[in-house]
Amino acid sequence: MKKTEILAAVLLIALDQATKYIVEARLPLYGSKTVISGFFAITLAHNQGAAWSILEGQMWFFYLISAFAVVAMTYYLIKGKNQDKLTRWAVVLMLSGTIGNLIDRLLRDLSAADRAVRDAHSGIEETQIIVDLRHRADCGARVFG
Numbered sequence: 001m002k003k004t005e006i007l008a009a010v011l012l013i014a015l016d017q018a019t020k021y022i023v024e025a026r027l028p029l030y031g032s033k034t035v036i037s038g039f040f041a042i043t044l045a046h047n048q049g050a051a052w053s054i055l056e057g058q059m060w061f062f063y064l065i066s067a068f069a070v071v072a073m074t075y076y077l078i079k080g081k082n083q084d085k086l087t088r089w090a091v092v093l094m095l096s097g098t099i100g101n102l103i104d105r106l107l108r109d110l111s112a113a114d115r116a117v118r119d120a121h122s123g124i125e126e127t128q129i130i131v132d133l134r135h136r137a138d139c140g141a142r143v144f145g
Contacts, residue, residue: 001077001078008089008092009092012096012097012100017100017103027044029044029045062101066098066105067102069094069098070095073091077095
């Protein structure tokens with residue numbers, strides 16, 4: 001891994017956790033805050049599964065998959081020195097999102113049954129098109145990956 005990739009991953013993980021903390025400190029669960037009237041709002045949700053709560057409550061599965069993904073992506077970044085930059089940065093973004101989710105699942109101050117990924121959904125209100133910005137670090141992977 002290059003130093004810039006490590007720095008970017010650390011910064012993205014910190015940004016991910018900080019924005020989740022800020023949203024969670026200011027909104028009740030499922031509460032919503034309009035950012036730009038008629039256009040953009042943020043809603044707090046907790047997700048105990050994967051996308052759309054698939055496999056809800058199966059934390060052991062997510063621990064294993066997350067650990068495997070972190071090892072595989074780190075190996076890819078260490079061993080693959082000649083991949084194109086776009087692919088490498090997409091992997092850095094996915095790695096950051098995976099670690100951010102793992103932090104949520106492992107280190108949150110919740111009982112084992114309540115552990116969840118903190119989600120801050122953002123939506124375009126007027127058209128009812130939901131833009132899923134659950135985890136800032138994941139978003140770049142959707143664009144670049």
